[in-house]
Structure formats: structure tokens, C-alpha cells
Amino acid sequence: MSINGLEAVISGLDNLSTQSQADVQAVIEKHTQGTFDDSQAAVPVLTGALQGSGHADIAPMQGTVAYDAIYSLWVNDGHHTKSGSYVPPNPFLTAPFFQHAQAFESDMKDVVQ
Numbered sequence: 258m259s260i261n262g263l264e265a266v267i268s269g270l271d272n273l274s275t276q277s278q279a280d281v282q283a284v285i286e287k288h289t290q291g292t293f294d295d296s297q298a299a300v301p302v303l304t305g306a307l308q309g310s311g312h313a314d315i316a317p318m319q320g321t322v323a324y325d326a327i328y329s330l331w332v333n334d335g336h337h338t339k340s341g342s343y344v345p346p347n348p349f350l351t352a353p354f355f356q357h358a359q360a361f362e363s364d365m366k367d368v369v370q
Contacts, residue, residue, distance in 0.1 A: 277368060277369065278318075280368045281318065281365065281368050281369070282317065282318065284361065284364040284365055284368060285315065285318065285319065285320045286315050286320065287364070288320070288357045288360065288361040288364070289313050289314075289315050289320025289321070289322060290313055290315075290320075291353075291357050292313070292322045292350075292353045292354055292356075292357045293311065293312070293313035293322045295352075295353035295356065295357070296311060296322060296324075296349050296350045296353045296354075297311055299348075299349040299350075299352065299353060300324070300349040300350075301332065301347050301349065306326055307324060307326045307328070307329055307332060310324050310325040310326040310329065311323070311324045311325075312324075312325070322350065322354070324350060329350075331344075332346075332347050332349070333346060333347065333348055333349055333350050333351055334346050334348075334351075335347075
């Protein structure tokens with residue numbers, strides 16, 4: 258997943274002052290952690306394996322939220338079973354991602370303008 262519309266913002270990162278770079282990093286950390294926290298609250302828990310496989314990774318100028326359980330994508334996006342029945346999506350990661358995407362874009366624009 259990615260946030261569209263930030264190309265112009267991201268292209269200006271090289272010209273930012275040290276303080277602005279720190280501000281950008283703070284925005285990245287805020288929304289990466291927020292997305293992770295909200296996804297953890299929304300993830301379905303049967304055994305706890307899916308929830309336990311989640312992690313937020315923050316590096317310079319990037320943040321990633323991932324779930325490493327092999328079936329995480331199927332739970333998030335829905336799937337057909339072997340018998341042909343359909344299990345609807347439970348967007349435990351997609352919904353928090355898009356909720357934070359708008360605020361992230363707004364916060365980033367505030368930093369670089």
C-alpha cells in the first residue's frame with residue numbers, strides 16, 4: 258500500500274533543514290505507530306498468532322507496519338476456502354492505514370511548506 262499525492266512532498270525532502278528532517282521523521286513515527294496501534298486493536302484474535310506477528314519498523318525517512326503470519330493477507334482482504342465458500346475481509350490493517358494516510362499527508366505538507 259502507498260499514499261498517493263506525496264510525490265512533490267517527498268521530492269523536497271533533500272532540501273529540508275536538519276530541524277525539518279527531524280519534524281518529518283516525527284510525523285513518520287507518529288503515523289507508523291498510530292497505524293500499528295490501531296491495527297493491533299482491530300486484528301481478530303483467535304489464538305493470538307496473527308496479532309503477535311504484527312510489528313512496526315521505523316527507519317530514517319520510512320515506516321512500515323507488517324503482519325508476518327502467512328494468512329494475514331487472507332484475513333485482511335478476504336478469501337475463498339477450499340470448499341468454495343467466501344470469508345469476507347476483516348480489514349484490520351487496511352482500515353487503519355487509510356485512516357492515518359490523510360492525516361499523514363496533511364502533517365507532511367505542514368512540515369515541508
